[in-house]
Amino acid sequence: MTQRVYNFSAGPAAMPVPVLESIQRDMLALPGVGASILEISHRSGTFVAIAEAAEANLRKLLSISDDYAVLFLQGGSRLQFSMIPMNLLGEGQSADYILTGSWGNDALKEAKKEGETSVAWDGKSTNYDRLPKKGDLKLNPQAAYVHYTSNETIQGVQFQSEPEVGDVPLVCDSSSEFLYKPLDVSKYGLIYACAQKNAGPSGVTVVIIRKDLLKKSDPNMPGYLNYQIHADNGSMWNTPPTFGIYVLKLVTDWLLNDVGGLDAMYKRNQDKAKLLYDVLDASNGFYAGHAQKEDRSLMNVTFRLPSDELTDQFVGEAKKLSLTDLKGHRSVGGIRASIYNAMPVAGVEKLRDFMVEFKEKNAK
Numbered sequence: 001m002t003q004r005v006y007n008f009s010a011g012p013a014a015m016p017v018p019v020l021e022s023i024q025r026d027m028l029a030l031p032g033v034g035a036s037i038l039e040i041s042h043r044s045g046t047f048v049a050i051a052e053a054a055e056a057n058l059r060k061l062l063s064i065s066d067d068y069a070v071l072f073l074q075g076g077s078r079l080q081f082s083m084i085p086m087n088l089l090g091e092g093q094s095a096d097y098i099l100t101g102s103w104g105n106d107a108l109k110e111a112k113k114e115g116e117t118s119v120a121w122d123g124k125s126t127n128y129d130r131l132p133k134k135g136d137l138k139l140n141p142q143a144a145y146v147h148y149t150s151n152e153t154i155q156g157v158q159f160q161s162e163p164e165v166g167d168v169p170l171v172c173d174s175s176s177e178f179l180y181k182p183l184d185v186s187k188y189g190l191i192y193a194c195a196q197k198n199a200g201p202s203g204v205t206v207v208i209i210r211k212d213l214l215k216k217s218d219p220n221m222p223g224y225l226n227y228q229i230h231a232d233n234g235s236m237w238n239t240p241p242t243f244g245i246y247v248l249k250l251v252t253d254w255l256l257n258d259v260g261g262l263d264a265m266y267k268r269n270q271d272k273a274k275l276l277y278d279v280l281d282a283s284n285g286f287y288a289g290h291a292q293k294e295d296r297s298l299m300n301v302t303f304r305l306p307s308d309e310l311t312d313q314f315v316g317e318a319k320k321l322s323l324t325d326l327k328g329h330r331s332v333g334g335i336r337a338s339i340y341n342a343m344p345v346a347g348v349e350k351l352r353d354f355m356v357e358f359k360e361k362n363a364k
Helices: 017-026 043-062 077-087 102-112 211-216 228-230 243-258 262-281 308-321 345-362
Strands: 068-073 094-097 116-122 147-150 171-172 192-193 205-210 301-306 333-338
Touching: 017 243, 043 068, 043 205, 043 243, 068 094, 068 147, 068 243, 077 102, 077 171, 077 192, 077 205, 077 262, 102 116, 102 171, 102 211, 147 243, 171 301, 192 228, 205 211, 205 228, 205 243, 262 301, 308 333, 308 345
Parallel strands: 094 116, 094 147, 147 171, 171 192
Antiparallel strands: 068 205, 192 205, 301 333
């Protein structure tokens, strides 16, 4: 087998090695089935059991009550940017959007096509290096919902707790932090996440929606875009992303059985992020973090070096050490180390050691 690198990509991202080994072992034929997961019918008893187990795992990990439906959809978060206002934004209503980075802005652009929106807060003036403080939000108490992005992968800012929005349904794009720590689902009207950061491969999107909100879906809208239809059909109104759901089931098995649940995962994620942020804080400005300290992400560590030349040198030398996909997004520049759930501590330690050595050799 080819030697694996430490993959710091923002997504599709690293997956747990035990999950990859399970996929490899059973790819030709699932035990007792005689056919691959890529071949069996989504209506078969085997796949229905897999989908039910994936949902049961999510409900256990996040303590999701029966007041919520769990849907397995396609189209990634970008389709959710449209589906959410299509389903939840009624005639004559407006929706509030909290803008803390690139993905929140993209969500707003799509929502504007479906109805009235309002910006409750926008961090653009400081290039999205911080989150709103208490009292900053300008919320409409009659809004159909309030949308926010809990972790912005590009800017590396992350909410540590939910924004307070009163009785208005809170909608969260949780794509780049999903399952990284325990979550009080009861505070939300809808949570959505594409899988390819923390929960599986690209191709499956999880939507957790409070059941009372399903009735807001207009029966005359296109079928695939209707949450109620998906809920009524157990996410099988069309052929679902079977392989993605299968892998999500394996990832949630890993979280439950190998990691020990989301409390343990959260502690691991805190420890990993601290390894890198400690280097930033001790570098006397050689590594300049993009996010303000109190709003830093545990998933995406973003920082700049003194020059573009040093940034390119950093990326090149890191790659030779099998530390890959570290170049930051063009809108922020610098370096982005995505250290999602599956990134092992050893990978973060190796990056930390490289950062220390690189600074010692290149700081003036």
